[in-house]
Amino acid sequence: MELRSVEELMDLLYACRGAWDTPDRSGDPVDLHDHALQTAALLRRSRPADKELQVAGLVHDIGHLLQPGDDAGHADHAADAVRALLGERVARLVHLHVPAKRYLATSSPGRALSAQSTLTLHAQGGPMSSAEAAAFERDPLADDAITLRQADDAAKVVDLDAGVLEDWRTVLDIVAARNSRIPNSRLGAVD
Numbered sequence: 001m002e003l004r005s006v007e008e009l010m011d012l013l014y015a016c017r018g019a020w021d022t023p024d025r026s027g028d029p030v031d032l033h034d035h036a037l038q039t040a041a042l043l044r045r046s047r048p049a050d051k052e053l054q055v056a057g058l059v060h061d062i063g064h065l066l067q068p069g070d071d072a073g074h075a076d077h078a079a080d081a082v083r084a085l086l087g088e089r090v091a092r093l094v095h096l097h098v099p100a101k102r103y104l105a106t107s108s109p110g111r112a113l114s115a116q117s118t119l120t121l122h123a124q125g126g127p128m129s130s131a132e133a134a135a136f137e138r139d140p141l142a143d144d145a146i147t148l149r150q151a152d153d154a155a156k157v158v159d160l161d162a163g164v165l166e167d168w169r170t171v172l173d174i175v176a177a178r179n180s181r182i183p184n185s186r187l188g189a190v191d
Contacts, residue, residue, distance in 0.1 A: 001066055001077075003085045004182055006172045012062055012081075013165055021064050021071075021116060028116045028156045032061055037162040038155030039148075046147065053144055055086060055175045056093035057151055058168055071120040074098075086172075087179025089141070096145035097152055102128045103136045104149060114156055 003009045016032035028035065039057035047053050059082050063074030066081060075098040083091035104111055105127040113121065121127075128136060136142055155162075 001081050002083075003081050005085070006169065006176050009059070009082070009085060009172060010165070010169060012065065013058070013168075016062065016065055019065050021061065028114055029158050030156055030160075032064055033165070034160070034162065035061060035155050037165065037168075038157060038160055039151045040168060041162040042151040042155055043148065046151070050144075051171050051175055052087070052089050052179075053093060053148060055168075055171060056090045056097075057148055057155075058172075059086070059090070060094045060097050060148065060152060072123045072125075084181045085179075086175050090175065090179070092141055093145055093148055096139070096141055097148050098124050099128075099136055100142075100145040100149035101153075102126065103133055103142075104146065106130075106133050113153060117153065 003012065013033070013036060016036060019032045021028050021032065021035075030038070036058050039060065040054050043050070043054045043057040059078060061074065061078065062081060063070070063077030063079075066077045067073060070077065075095050079091040079095040082094060101113075101117065101121060102125055105113075105121055106129075109127070139145070
């Protein structure tokens with residue numbers, strides 16, 4: 001699925017309310033909607049000028065909604081869905097949030113993960129080999145991907161008020177206006 005407008009993306013993000021990272025709700029303690037808002041809010045706090053990173057945090061797990069049960073591929077599904085609308089950097093950051101988890105499992109093996117993230121780590125390839133870690137470190141987006149991953153891991157707090165989704169519409173409009181390859185995507189208009 002390729003998202004064609006900010007309005008389509010907002011609809012998908014609203015659909016994350018009551019949707020979970022596992023079909024049986026045995027995974028993380030917050031739904032995908034609250035997780036997205038918390039991740040984006042943490043990134044807004046730590047990197048207030050980096051709108052693309054914040055937006056990547058907002059959309060990083062929509063792949064769970066697009067392809068339920070595909071823990072290994074959810075980042076790729078999300079990246080593919082947002083690439084044309086939000087640009088290559090946002091898509092790459094979304095894609096890299098899983099390799100960043102694998103990298104952190106290698107570089108900081110005692111680092112705490114949620115029970116669900118620990119389970120999915122193995123489906124996603126487990127900790128990186130030394131060669132994989134070295135290649136990840138060379139990626140120009142590695143540091144940003146690690147920042148996204150750290151926010152992702154921290155954004156699983158039940159009943160935390162992280163604002164409302166509508167607060168992000170303007171930021172999505174700005175990022176889409178700068179990066180979209182789709183005509184009129186900012187307003188969702190059709191010629």
